[in-house]
Amino acid sequence: MGHKKLVRFAAIETFPNVLQYPEGMAGKWAEFFGNGNELTLELACGKGEYTLGLARMHPQRNFLGVDLKGNRIWAGARKAIAEGLKNAAFLRILIDGIEKFFAPGEVGEIWITFPDPQLRTGKAKKRLTHPRFLRRYQSILKPGGKIHLKTDSPNLYGFTMKVCAMYGCNVLDSTDDVYAQPQINDELQIKTYYESLDIAGAARVHYVCFTLPQQLPGTELDALLQQQLFEDEQPAG
Numbered sequence: 001m002g003h004k005k006l007v008r009f010a011a012i013e014t015f016p017n018v019l020q021y022p023e024g025m026a027g028k029w030a031e032f033f034g035n036g037n038e039l040t041l042e043l044a045c046g047k048g049e050y051t052l053g054l055a056r057m058h059p060q061r062n063f064l065g066v067d068l069k070g071n072r073i074w075a076g077a078r079k080a081i082a083e084g085l086k087n088a089a090f091l092r093i094l095i096d097g098i099e100k101f102f103a104p105g106e107v108g109e110i111w112i113t114f115p116d117p118q119l120r121t122g123k124a125k126k127r128l129t130h131p132r133f134l135r136r137y138q139s140i141l142k143p144g145g146k147i148h149l150k151t152d153s154p155n156l157y158g159f160t161m162k163v164c165a166m167y168g169c170n171v172l173d174s175t176d177d178v179y180a181q182p183q184i185n186d187e188l189q190i191k192t193y194y195e196s197l198d199i200a201g202a203a204r205v206h207y208v209c210f211t212l213p214q215q216l217p218g219t220e221l222d223a224l225l226q227q228q229l230f231e232d233e234q235p236a237g
Contacts, residue, residue, distance in 0.1 A: 008074040017089040018077045020070070027103035033062045033087065038108035041066055043095055043128055044115035046194060048076020048088075053190035054111070055080070055088035061108075065090045066098065095128065102140035110137055110147045114194040117153035121233045124226060129160040131167055131222055138212050146172065148209045150188065152195060155233070157206035162232075166225060168213040178205040 012018045019025065019032075030036045038061050042051045045065030055063045065088070067073055073090045080088040093101060118126040125132055129149055137147060149160050157176060164171050175181060178188055188207060195205065 005071045009070050012070055012074050012077060012090075012092070015074075015077045015081065015090075017080055018073060018092065019089070020092040022091075022101070025101050027106060029062070029064070029102070029106060032089070035062070037062050037087070039064060039106060040109040040111065041107055042111045042113060043067075043098075044112060045076065045090070046072045046114070046192060048073065048080070048090060049192040050111055050113045050190050051088050051090070052076055052080060052083075052085065054187065055085045056083075057186060059087060061087065063088050066093065066095060068092060068094055095133070096136075099136045099139045104139060105142040107137075107140045108142055108145055110141065110145070112147070112149045112151075114151055114192050115156075117151065117156035119153070119155055121226075121229050124159070124229050127156060127159060129156070129163055131163060131216060131225065132219075134163070134167070134169075134212060135216055138216060141212065143214070144211055146209055146211055148207070150178070150195075150205060150207050152205050154206065157208065159229070160208055162228070163225070164208070164210050166221065167217055169210045170213070172209045172211065174208040176204065176206050178207050180204070 012020070025032070029039050040054060040061060040063050042048070042063065042065045045051050045067045046069070048065040051063045051065035065073065065076055067090070070092050073092055077090045091101065112128050115128045118124065124130060149157070151157055154176070161174065163169070178184060
């Protein structure tokens with residue numbers, strides 16, 4: 001590990017707005033923030049641009065950026081401290097296991113902003129809108145809690161729309177070109193570092209907002225989803 005990363009890892013150990021694999025936090029986030037305001041998560045938050053942007057926009061709500069990369073979290077946490085954003089904090093954990101850190105219904109909303117799209121079909125289960133993740137989110141989201149995906153990957157966007165259709169999710173809003181819309185919600189105008197890179201080379205940003213059904217279908221449907229992915233995502237040859 002490089003010297004700069006070591007310095008940043010040491011720094012976040014001292015930051016009051018960063019928790020790393022904390023024990024016994026489920027049900028205690030209101031105590032951590034010092035209020036009972038609604039809690040929103042940004043998953044795969046990177047440098048936390050969305051966590052900070054939403055916290056500035058909605059001072060009456062609490063925002064928690066979640067990522068494994070302490071080096072990236074350092075940037076967002078340091079900025080939150082510098083700006084005095086008491087309603088923004090960061091959680092360093094593996095998202096695969098997120099349900100261990102929140103009580104049922106403790107989270108009001110989830111944003112997934114420019115995550116790794118895991119383009120190989122064989123790695124589809126690692127996509128953050130795969131049903132195995134949606135089941136984890138359902139265990140911590142309040143009923144009717146919104147999930148937002150913003151991505152430059154047409155593959156991840158299309159995959160998410162397929163999942164919503166197959167698993168009975170309620171799509172509240174969707175577009176395959178955010179910035180082509182005549183009116184853009186203020187929240188969608190927040191830009192992350194990874195958005196600026198346009199890694200997918202698509203020159204457009206996709207967005208979908210949905211809620212989960214009262215009960216997601218069981219894992220037996222996941223095999224059918226995977227089979228359809230192999231059929232749909234294989235390169236033409």
